[in-house]
Amino acid sequence: MSNVFIVGELKDGELKKISREITSAGRKIADSIGGKVVALLIGNGVEKHAPELAAVGADTILTVNASEYNAETYSNQVAEMIKAQNPAVVLLPHTSQGKDYSPRVAVKVGAGIIADVVGFSVDGGKVVAKKPIYSGKAYANFKVTSPIQIFTVRPNSQEITQKAGAGAVEAASPSAGNAKVKIVSSDLSGGSKVQLTEASIIVSGGRGIKGPENWPILQELADTLGAALGASRAAVDAGWISHSHQVGQTGKTVSPNCYIACGISGAIQHLAGMGSSKYIVAINKDGDAPIFKVATYGIVGDLFEVVPAVTAEFKKVLG
Incomplete structure (x- = not known):
C-alpha cells in the first residue's frame, strides 16, 4: 500500500511536539504518493490525543494500551503493527526513545532505515530523505530501496500544518512479547525547568x-x-x-x-x-x-x- 505510518511519542502523559511534526510530514508525503496517514500511539489513555493528530493529517489513529516504555516490548508492538498495515513509508521520532527502538523495528520488518532526516521530497514514488552530513556543513539526499522505507525525523525540522485527516480511532492489541530486560528504576538528570x-x-x-x-x-x-x-x-x-x-x-x-x-x-x-x-x-x-x-x-x-x-x-x- 502507499500509506504512511507514523509512531507518536508522549512524555509525562502529554503528546510531544515531534508527534505532530511527523504527522504533518506524513500527510504531505501521503498526498504525493496517493496514500493515507496511519498513526500509532502506545501508552496509557492515549486515545485522548487522537484529535491532535487528526488535526494535522492522521486518517487513522491506532491506540495501544501499555504501562511503561520498554525497548523490547515497544519495538515488538510497533513492528507487528507495521507488518499488519504494510505501509510504504514509516516515520519515527529521532529522539532518545526513537533512537532506542527504531533500529530494532527496522530489523524486525526487514526494512532499510535512514536516521536524523530534516527534509523530504518524492521522486518516482520513492521518498527522498535529506539529512545533514560532515557535522552539519553539508546536506545529502538518500533513498531507501526496501519495499518499506523507514525514516527517523529530527525534532523541530518539520513544519506543523493544519490539514486535517479523517481521524478514525481504532484500538489495537499487538503482542508485546517477553522482555529480557526489566527497568528496575530510573534517575532523571537535571534539565531545564521548561523542556x-x-x-x-x-x-x-x-x-x-x-x-x-x-x-x-x-x-x-x-x-x-x-x-x-x-x-x-x-x-x-x-x-x-x-x-x-x-x-x-x-x-x-x-x-x-x-x-x-x-x-x-x-x-x-x-x-x-x-x-x-x-x-x-x-x-x-x-x-x-x-x-x-x-x-x-x-x-x-x-x-x-x-x-x-x-x-x-x-x-x-x-x-
Whole structure:
C-alpha cells in the first residue's frame, strides 16, 4: 500500500511536539504518493490525543494500551503493527526513545532505515530523505530501496500544518512479547525547568559565560521569560552545564519563537541546531562573531552587563 505510518511519542502523559511534526510530514508525503496517514500511539489513555493528530493529517489513529516504555516490548508492538498495515513509508521520532527502538523495528520488518532526516521530497514514488552530513556543513539526499522505507525525523525540522485527516480511532492489541530486560528504576538528570525542544523561548549560554558560577545570570533571564536554558557545546564540554542543555549538531535541535544567544560565537555546529528559530537575539562582545550573521537582533556588549539590564527591563514590563 502507499500509506504512511507514523509512531507518536508522549512524555509525562502529554503528546510531544515531534508527534505532530511527523504527522504533518506524513500527510504531505501521503498526498504525493496517493496514500493515507496511519498513526500509532502506545501508552496509557492515549486515545485522548487522537484529535491532535487528526488535526494535522492522521486518517487513522491506532491506540495501544501499555504501562511503561520498554525497548523490547515497544519495538515488538510497533513492528507487528507495521507488518499488519504494510505501509510504504514509516516515520519515527529521532529522539532518545526513537533512537532506542527504531533500529530494532527496522530489523524486525526487514526494512532499510535512514536516521536524523530534516527534509523530504518524492521522486518516482520513492521518498527522498535529506539529512545533514560532515557535522552539519553539508546536506545529502538518500533513498531507501526496501519495499518499506523507514525514516527517523529530527525534532523541530518539520513544519506543523493544519490539514486535517479523517481521524478514525481504532484500538489495537499487538503482542508485546517477553522482555529480557526489566527497568528496575530510573534517575532523571537535571534539565531545564521548561523542556528544551518544546520551548517557545530559549536563553542559551556559551564560552563567554566564563564558568559555572555565572549561569544564574542566564537562569534568571530564562525564569523571567518562562524560557528554557540552553548551552553551546563549548560550555558543556567545559563541564559548566549538563549535556541535557546542549543545542547543536551533537545536542538538541530547537526551533523556538525566540532564541537568545549569550556569549556564543556561532560555530556552524551550533547554528545547525538553532538556525530555524523565528527570531535570534545575539549578545556578544565580539562584533565580528559569526552569530551576528544569522541574528535578527544583535547587541555588541559585555553579557555580564547586558543580560542583567535586559532581565530588569523584562521584569518591569512583565510585572
